[in-house]
Amino acid sequence: MPEGHSVHRIALQFERDFVGHLVAVSSPQGRFAAGAAEIDGLRMLEARAVGKQMFLRFEHDKWLRIHLGIYGAWDFFGTISAITAESEALGSIGAPRLRRAVRMAETEHTKDTDLSTFPPEPVGAVRVRLATEESVADLRGPTACEVIDPVQLAAVLERLGPDPATDRSQAAEDRFVTRLRAKPTAVGQLLMDQSVVAGIGNVYRAEMLFRARLNPHTPGKKVTEDQARALWADWVQLLDLGIRTGQMLTMDGLDAEAQALALANREDRHWVYKREGLPCRVCGTHIVVEVMAARKLYWCPFCQK
Template identity: 80%
Template sequence: MPEGHSVHRIALQFERDFVGHRVAASSPQGRFAEGAAEIDGLTLVEARAVGKQMFLRFENDLWLRIHLGIYGAWDFFGTVSPITSESEALGSMGAPRLRRAVRMAETENTKDVDLESFPPPPVGAVRVRLMTDATVADLRGPTACEVIGADQVATVLARLGPDPVTDNTPEAEDRFVASIRTKPTPVGLLLMDQSIVSGIGNVYRAELLFRARLNPHTPGKNVSEDQVRALWRDWVYLLDIGIRTGMMLTMDGQTPEVEAAARLNRSDRYWVYKREGLPCRVCSTHIVMELMASRKLYWCPNDQA
């Protein structure tokens, strides 16, 4: 499932190439025909991400709310601008040019394509297509895709915990600390609760807890205030790296060789995620995988004892 950094990058892509432009909206698949008709021909005025949810605001104060869920993805074709200077250096987006295709979901994939015509014909089950004169964005497989008003947007946002990108204030940190430390629920579950903190999914949950050397089964109320504040600040730090690079890079402080390998290969990026049965990178104890509330949890039973 795409985590917070991915959704923020998608919102940034819309900000670069769609905001300020009149947008043609359609539903090639047909399942979103009525919603597409509501925003067809309107100018996009804002792209915003909060946690795993993205909101595109059109004129007339109509909002397109998207939650990618497990299988959702956006495909961009045509002029696809770089998001950050670092991402351009890493080659994840490249310089603005035509005949470029970018898939943005849990991970990103960029390639040059030989488009015989623009726009390219939709391929597969495209729920909604948004198009300017130069760029096309096709959405596939979302959990949620709806046109709503400002009041409904406010209702959705009120249910979400703080997102450091949109609210990295002392008050947001205090809210996070209070939410964790007043509950008997295991901290490994609390970090996945989007009403407590927005954007953390399975990967960041496992990596944050290992970096903090916290046992995921520790009740939130038993985690010290200093530890909870450190979790928040580490989430701020890792989320910024993810947005800048397009990767969940959690093994910082490594040698240049290790860092280079991590950027090239996902299996080299993590301390514990998807490393069950392999030796811990710190203590050599075998990493454990278990189910916690039906989601896979990875941790080191020694370093996180």
């Protein structure tokens, strides 16, 4: 499932290449035909991400809400601008004004697609297609895709916890700390609760808990205030890095060569995620895996006593 940094990068892609343009909206699959008709031909005015959800604002106060869920992905075709200087250098999106095809979901990669005819014909179950004269975005497999009004938008946002990519205020931090420490639920489950904090998924959960040397079974109400504020600060740092690079790089203290390897290969990128049965990089104890909040949780039973 795409985590917060991926959704913010997708929103930035729309900001670069769609905001300000009139957009033709269709539903090649047919399942979103009524919603597409509501916003077809309108100008896109804003692209915003909060946690794992994205909101595209069109004229007449119409918002397109998308939650990719586990299987959702966006395919971009045509003019695809670089999102950040780091992503351009890493080649995850490509140079500005370059015509190519890119898939953006949990990871990003360039697709082999014939763009000699533009726009390309939709392939497969495309829920919604957004098209300008130079850029096309196809959405597949989302959990949610709906047109909402400002009142409905406010209701959705009210249910979400703070997202440091959109709000790094003291109030946002305090809200996270209060919500986390108010519950007897295990901290490993609370970090996945989008009403507590928005954007953290399975990878960041495991890695943040290891970086904090915090047992995932610790009840939220037993997490100290200092520990909770340290978790927030770490999420601020990791989310910013993920948005800039497009990678969930959670190992720190790496030299230039090691960092290059980590960016190129997931096996060199994380402390515990997907390393079950392998020795902990710090203490040598075998990393264990269990199911928590319906997802696999990876942790070190020695470092995270």
